[in-house]
Amino acid sequence: MNKGIRLTVVASALSLFIAIPNAQAHVGSKFDLNDSPSPLDIRSGAFFHSENRLGTAMQTHGLWRASMLSKPNTDVYFIYDSKGGPKFDYFVWVHYEGGRLVAKLRRVVSDGSLHMQEVPVVKDGKWLYVDFKKAAISASGFVRWGVLTSFQSRNFCKNECWDGLPNRGMVTHDLRT
Numbered sequence: 001m002n003k004g005i006r007l008t009v010v011a012s013a014l015s016l017f018i019a020i021p022n023a024q025a026h027v028g029s030k031f032d033l034n035d036s037p038s039p040l041d042i043r044s045g046a047f048f049h050s051e052n053r054l055g056t057a058m059q060t061h062g063l064w065r066a067s068m069l070s071k072p073n074t075d076v077y078f079i080y081d082s083k084g085g086p087k088f089d090y091f092v093w094v095h096y097e098g099g100r101l102v103a104k105l106r107r108v109v110s111d112g113s114l115h116m117q118e119v120p121v122v123k124d125g126k127w128l129y130v131d132f133k134k135a136a137i138s139a140s141g142f143v144r145w146g147v148l149t150s151f152q153s154r155n156f157c158k159n160e161c162w163d164g165l166p167n168r169g170m171v172t173h174d175l176r177t
């Protein structure tokens with residue numbers, strides 16, 4: 001998908017999400033509390049699918065610059081389960097590198113994770129969006145998804161802090177609708 005089409009998809013999906021959450025087929029969304037002392041405190045997330053692609057978006061409570069994701073332990077992760085079971089099988093790691101946002105799809109293996117491919121990422125204000133081909137995570141029938149952010153905060157936790165959406169587990173999205 002070229003950048004123009006992708007941005008149009010993002011804009012239309014996000015406007016649907018904002019206007020009529022949960023009412024639009026192919027779009028699922030969830031909100032999270034203002035519960036983490038970080039600009040990366042997650043406010044909401046949304047997942048949507050087309051015939052061949054899967055998109056995931058997250059919105060923060062606060063404003064932040066893309067370059068913030070160059071700090072140590074400061075990242076955004078979109079997580080996915082396409083196989084069932086308690087754990088996620090894939091994730092997209094978003095960080096800032098070489099003057100731009102970079103999103104990398106990785107597959108979880110027994111002793112860590114393997115790089116699969118770089119995927120499109122767009123930041124628009126408090127929104128961050130990634131998307132990739134459905135086949136990339138071998139998804140059929142359903143996907144469970146979630147968003148994690150890591151950040152540093154001296155008073156909140158000693159080393160690396162986290163915010164998650166949902167707070168436990170993942171959100172199930174039906175791909176058959």
Ligand SMILES: [Ca+2]
Binds near residue numbers: 032033034035041042
């Ligand atoms: Ca939150």
